[in-house]
Amino acid sequence: MSDFDNMRKNLSFLVDDSFRPSLILHLNGDIYYENEPFKMQFDIINKRNINEIIDSTSMRDWTAFSERAGKSEQMLMEKMSINLCFNENCQGHMQLFYIPDIKKIIAKFDMQNPCDIPSLKTYFNAFRQSSNFLLLVDHNGKIRDVNEMHTIFINQPKKELVGHCISKVLSIVDPNHDEPVQDILEKVKGHGFVESIKTYQRSVEDTRYYHIITSYDKETNMFVVQMSDSTEKENLQVQLAHSGSLSAVGQIAASIAHEIRNPITTLKGFTQLLKVSATEDSIRYISVIEDEIERMESILGEMLVLSKPSGKKKSVFSLEVLVGDMVSILSPKAVMDGIEVVQQVELNGNPLMFGDPDKIKQVLLNLFKNALESMQIGGTLSIHLAESDGKLILSISDTGKGMTRHQVNQVFMPFFSSKPGGTGLGLPFVLKTVEDHGGAIGVESQIGIGTKFTLSFPRAKEGVNNSLPSKQSIVS
Structure with a gap:
């Protein structure tokens, strides 16, 4: 690259690096280069000389400067007042x-009444400060800038x-991405824009969904890639899908409950009658039947509670x-199974919550029971409030033993269970x-x-009458 090309490149860089409208001019006033802020600020088309931009009074000052410059072998600098010849209300300095x-000659403009067109700095700031991930991509698929x-x-x-x-970038977001870049760009050109949803595993426990629009x-x-x-x-x-499933389960349960x-x-009734004349061996079988009937009633009750409000x-x-009471109930089973229970409370005072304590008790019973059943001797159940x-x-x-990602995603779906004999x-x-x-x-899990x-619950609002003393046990 020649010295002249190097100098021209450096000059263009200085002009483009500024938010001020700027020109590079020949000594005779012909426009050699205009930066983007100049194009946007003045919106001048087919103007090829400085005399088409500033008025005659301003031109006299320009001509005097260019004549001095033509005779000088040193860098010159000067600031002059100007008026635009196509807008009499637009005054400023050059x-x-x-x-x-x-x-x-490099000319930088500072106008007192800039045009209504937003400056490049406005667009640049919007690009930089966007909450979305923005990329500028050229026709070859090369990234030119990112925010x-x-x-x-x-x-x-x-x-x-x-x-x-x-x-x-596409392979980072989607490791299975294999579509050629040029095919993607041609598709965007043909349709104006292309959008997609990509699942990005940012970490083991953090799955993100990115909505990508390429225009x-x-x-x-140029192409603009916007990732939100x-x-x-x-x-x-x-969650809506879960709610719909729960609603469907409730409707099914309500419709067949009576039957x-x-x-x-x-x-x-008949098992009670059979007990009267049954032999000792038969009574054992009848007891099994009664246990299974009780299990059927329990499953039906769990189905109904999904749709019926308390x-x-x-x-x-x-x-x-409540947590302390439930831990006390399950502690004997934990001891027999060789499982340590660690309970930690970090509360200021004794904050209360409002709701149905029996239902919350059942929630804790289910979660504690699932945790104990998932562990072997030497396991630890940790409870932190x-x-x-x-x-x-x-x-x-x-x-x-933990759960796979698929099991975690399905864990709240009705009838899904990873336990043999579980109702889900x-x-x-x-x-x-x-x-x-x-x-x-929320749930987090890793295999092995x-x-x-x-769980998070809102505290009871101030001023609500306490139906129970703050330290009264509610376990029946």
């Missing part, structure tokens, strides 16, 4: 820099992206006391009960490490 090595969200979305430094092919700008022959985080939206859709309960009642009167109670931002946070962790209704009941109390529940359920 700062001139003469570069003797290439005999060019500041690259570390948040894909945890990659800017220098590892700019100058590289867009396929690098094409014919004027600049739609994880919350996708999770809400999953199921009638034969169950008949069976229970009919019991709610009250204010202490979650700390704390408070954060006006909510009670209860976490229940085990060191059991316990955790849907837990989810519905927690949501009915204005709370939320264990599972952690985290």
Whole structure:
């Protein structure tokens, strides 16, 4: 590259690096180069000389400067007042820099009443400050620029992206991506834009859903890739699907409850009659039948509770006391199974919650029971109760066999169970009960490490009458 080309490149860089409208001019006033802020600020088309831009009074000052510059072998600088010849209300200053090595003049404009067209700085700031991940891609698929969200979305430094092919970003978000970049760009050109949803595993416990829109700008022959985080939206859709499943289960249960309960009642009556004349061996069989009938009634009750709101009167109670009572009940089984129970409470005072304590008790019973059944001798059940931002946070962790990602995604779906003989209704009941109390529940699990359920409940509002003393046991 020649010295002249190097100088021209450096001059263009200086002009393009500024948000001020700028020109590079020949000594005779012909326009050699105009930067993007100048094009956007003045929107001048087919203007090829400075005399077509500034008025005659301003031209006299320009001519005097250019004549001095033509005779000088040193850099000259001057600032002059100007008026635009096509807009009499647009006044300002023009700062001139003469570069003797290439005999060019740089003109930078500062206008008092800029045009209504937003400056390039406005667009640049919008690009930089967007909450979405934005990429500018040329017609060859090479990334020309990215905004500041690259570390948040894909945890990659800017220098590892700019100058590289867009396929690098696409393969990070979707490791199975194999469509040629040019095919994607041609598709975008043909349709104007292309959008998709990609599932990105940001970490072992963090799955994100990215909505990617790629659009094409014919004027600049550039592509804009916009990546937004739609994880919350996708999770809400999953919750809606769960709610729909629970509703369907409730409708089915309500429609067949009467038909199921009638034969169950008949069976229970006949087993009582058979006991009167049954032999000792027959009584053992009848006891098995009675146990199975009781199990059928229990399953039916779990199905019905998914659709029917609790009919019991709610009250204010202490979650700390309730958790302590349930731990006391399950401790003997934990000791027999060789499992250690670790309980930790980090509360200021004794915050209360409002709801149905019997239903919350059943929630804890299900979660504690599942945790104990997932562990072998030497396992640990950890129970932690704390408070954060006006909510009670209860976490229940085990060191059991854990679940796969698929099992975690399906764990609250009705009839899904990883336990032999499980009904798949316990955790849907837990989810519905927690949501009915204005709370939320999340689950994390790793194979061979264990599972952690985290429940959050709103604290009882101040001034609500306490139906129970704060330290009164509610376990029946």
